Amino acid sequence: MRNTSKVIFENEKGHPLRIAYPSPALCSLVEYYFEIDLSTATASQSIKGLPAMTTLLAFQLRPAAWTSVNDANGKVLLLQHAQLLGHLTHSCSSTYAPGTLMFFIKLKPGCAATLFRCPPAELENNQLPLPCLFKNPDLEEQLGSADGFADRVRLCNEALQRMLSQLPGNDHRFQIVEHCLRKFESLQLRNEKGLQHLCGSLHVTYASLRRYFLSTVGVTPRFAQKTVRFKKALQEYRSRGYNFYYEDFGYTDFSHFAKDAKALTGCSPLEL
Structure with missing residues (x-):
């Protein structure tokens, strides 16, 4: 079956993404936050992610079928709970089932390696369980019980601000x-x-x-x-x-x- 996933650009209209930008203090760390909410959808949504140096912190807030396939080698990623999704050297096609609610933090290039003390090579086309990396293991639960997207953005701004203050300066x-x-x-x-x-x-x-x-x-x-x-x-x-x-x-x-x-x-x- 032919892959029908499409690239979605941030300034496009009519897509299922909600996008919000970080507080000014976090602009050096976070590119933006976004959410995929298919609560009322009747069909799956397929999105193609382009190769990029950015990394994603992904939080699955509602159990639903989710698959992501590396278009170069066919490797399937299975997202369970919170995950760190490393930078891509080839496109990746993701399919989200109706009922999906996922929240993402898109980190700027190199920031995940600094934030979690991971060599960049270990993040390439890879996924890692986020709870063992993130210093706030309760964040996923807080995001799931938050009162909507704006509240989730606020919680992330606060959590990342605390982490940012503990990071060494860039060399x-x-x-x-x-x-x-x-x-x-x-x-x-x-x-x-x-x-x-x-x-x-x-x-x-x-x-x-x-x-x-x-x-x-x-x-x-x-x-x-x-x-x-x-x-x-x-x-x-x-x-x-x-x-x-x-x-x-x-x-x-x-x-x-x-x-x-x-x-x-x-x-x-x-x-x-």
Whole structure:
């Protein structure tokens, strides 16, 4: 049977996600919170997650069938209770049954490794039981009994704020990686030449920058750049079709963009 899961972008309308952003004090740690609520749904919802350096803290608040399949190797992840879902190097297709209620904390690149003292390599395409990592083992129960999404966001802001105060400051390697990621997100650097220029402006060799990325976020700078520009290009393609300007995202032609889609997700841009 053909996989029919689709990518959902944060600014789209009509999807089953609720999204909220963290308090200003947590912006360096949390990208955003989101919730999948299929309490009144009559059909399953399939969502494709793109490769990314972010990690997820997932809380299953209501027992329901949930499966997630790595599109590259077919490995099935079974979510039971709270889990830490590591960064993805290939897309992952998840299916949620009617009645599902799941709450997620989307952590920024490298933050899970710092927060839970885990080597990034151990998180790649992996899942770990969250209760043994999280310093608030009661959080899952609190989220389940909370009075709605806004209350769950408040509880997480409070819990993460306490944890953040106990973390060591970022070292210079993490600061360099964060600087690079901001450049990638702004699309100021879209290709190999841009990456070489970035190394020069930071006075580091690519070999050093590669070590910094691997030790903090678990992927190479080239892969990070590739995933960021692909997501932005796919979002533009979704709104403009074949008329989108692939050059704006560092692609030499449309087939270059389609090749990245196939490598990262196993699908053509149209199927995403």
